Amino acid sequence: MGFCIYDSYFSERWTYRTTIGLLSTQNRFVPNYKCDTHDNLKAVIGGLYSEISLVMATILGTYKVPQFTYGSAPMMTDNSKDLSFYQMAPNEAHQYEGILQLLLHFSWIWLGVLVADDDNGEKFLQTLMPQFSQNGICVALIERVKAAYITDIFDMLKWGSQLYDTIMGSRANVFIFYGETQSMINWRWLLHLPEMGYTTMGGKGKVWILTAQMELGSLIYQRGWDVQPIHGTLSFTVHSKELHGFHNFLVVRNLSRSNNDGFIRDFWEQAFTCVSPDSDVDREAKDICTGEEDLESLPGTVFEMNMTGHSYSIYNAAYTVAHALHVMLSSTSKHSIITEGEILKLQDQQPWQLHHFLRGMSFNNSVGDKIYFNQNRELEAGYDIINWVTFSNQSFHRVTVGMMDPQAPPDQQFTINEGVITWHSWFNQALPLSVCNDNCHPGSRRKEKEGKPFCCYDCVRCPKGKITQYVDMDYCIQCPEEQYPNKNQNSCVSKVVTFLCYEEILGVTLASFALFFSLVTVLILGIFLKYRNSPLVKANNRNLTYTLLISLLFCFLCALLFIGRPVKLTCLLRQTAFGMIFSLAVSCVLAKTITVVLAFMATKPGSNIRKWVGKRLAISVVIFCSLIQAGICTLWLATSPPFPNFYVHSEILEESVLECNEGSVTMFYSLVCYMGFLAIICFILAFLARKLPDSFNEAKFITLSMLLFCSVWLSFIPTYVSTKGKYMVAVEIFSILASSAGLLSFIFFPKCYIILLRPKLNKREHVLGRKY
Structure with missing residues (x-):
């Protein structure tokens, strides 16, 4: 052809x-x-x-x-x-996608864009700017570069120096330059401004990303310029391979052996700045070409020995x-x-x-x-990603570090080997960062700066109880209920499960008191059984006395149900056992009080109350009052029974309290209120009977015991509500032990004192109030 x-x-x-x-x-x-x-x-x-x-x-x-x-x-x-x-050349859409993937791969989200001032430059901006925004990439500056001509050189120098200062002063370390071969000349001219003395700002290393249309070239006056500023540049180029024999073909080319090549003389004279022997120009101004000059000796910016x-x-x-x-x-x-x-x-x-x-x-x-070609008459090919490595002798080397291959599977179209990339010496071979500000580390979140692009933000520490696990998160997240944030608030740690146990001082102390009072109760019960035929024991229904002592014994022992790891069985038994046993105890005290009152009222002449006095009334009172509490407990267990549950809203974030959820708070307070109602009735009756004539009026001691009992449980409710976790359990145990101990001490200690230390007072005449 x-x-x-x-x-x-x-x-x-x-x-x-x-x-x-x-x-x-x-x-x-x-x-x-x-x-x-x-x-x-x-x-x-x-x-x-x-x-x-x-x-x-x-x-x-x-x-x-x-x-x-x-x-x-x-x-x-x-x-x-x-x-x-x-x-x-392949469709430029593949190059656009490659640029986007390259930025995302290295997390470069703050960059500058320089484009040729033409239609293709505008197309580049209109295509990529929306994609940048959608992928979290911001553009620090956009500059349209015009071709530099001699006629407007001074205006270009002024504009170029301003642009150079803007680029070097920007926090953006990555700049994209979209243009054609003429744009390459402008780019080299821009980077050479410091050497020309048109800017006072020192040069900084930047990562330049060039598009495939920009082939490295130089005008005659640019051939001696330093190539170090372009060191580490990344560029896209049409996928190509080295042709077999092409390098050898260039090596043997010279002026002497290429007489049939009409271009060789013009190229040779410009490349080696010499004149041919048969040229008509002034030979004194330049050297004479020997014809044997070596093409490989030319700088790469003048002539490349490899196919571009x-x-x-x-x-x-x-x-x-x-x-x-x-x-x-x-x-x-x-x-x-x-x-x-x-x-x-x-x-x-x-x-x-x-x-x-x-x-x-x-x-x-x-x-x-x-x-x-495809249906749009475009060559079906991809783009190579080239890393430019320059050397001190003005030579450079193109290293293929990646590829954008549209023919590959979607997840393999973009490939990059960052291990072989040589960065500008400014970055000390570390991966360059290009962000508007430093990243927000885990434990803090991003907060937008008013009037700034979304890539510029402040870092705000996460509030107490929340974390961020990754860099640059927009929101802090709450840890799962069974976990809490660590000190740096960058991860969640499993909470320590706590409950009132026997291994801690509080649990041991309360358990010791419960066992101690249980032992005391057993001793008192033994005393009363030993002296069961004495007048003091027989007075006021000794069967009620035995029942009361046994119920108090179980009251002390039921406190142990509240200590230890809560399980389903203990949660079901805790409050119901406590309510039933305490109701039985208070019912016994109420029956004793009613018995005392009716006994003195029956001594009046003509009184009809005598027929009510007896064991039958006391048993009826105890059974009736206990059955009501049993009904409340049964309804509670049938509708919303207690169950083991983790209380995660503890004031101590590191702890997750294992407790018994009451199921129905209404039923719990109904149980307590009913028990309090019985205690108040008992207190009122005992208070009215406290001055009845008797040497040993039991109503006085019942009044004191009920006063203590009511005081304890009235103070229990606000204290119970205001505490959480295991301390709430401790409050209830303390109330159980205190109220039970009050009943035991005020009702039975005076009797034990008389039985053991003042046996002379344990006589029928003295109990009935007859003096000697």
């Missing part, structure tokens, strides 16, 4: 002129007039810039000439959708046209021997006929990459 190469000079005017010239007879600028059968145009590869490609397409599209673009895809309008484009992404795209475009022409020729000749006539017939084919074969074209190039 023959070819012609033209320069657009970055000018739309020259681009129109050259494109029309392609459609004319060679060396004759006559549009629509072709008289040369050997130089028929079949396809065009170009241009490097999207605007130039679009200008070319307006002419070529009229003639349906296939156009292969290898730079940025032009912005299509409704009028340009039918143009004959074949995009040799753009070159690889051009290579594939040329072979795509060749394969399509081959298929078209094979189809035309029907696999016959190609003759000169067939070649002429092929040359007579029109360019628009090539589209049919290009759309279905699929082949493997020389390095094994499959080349084919």
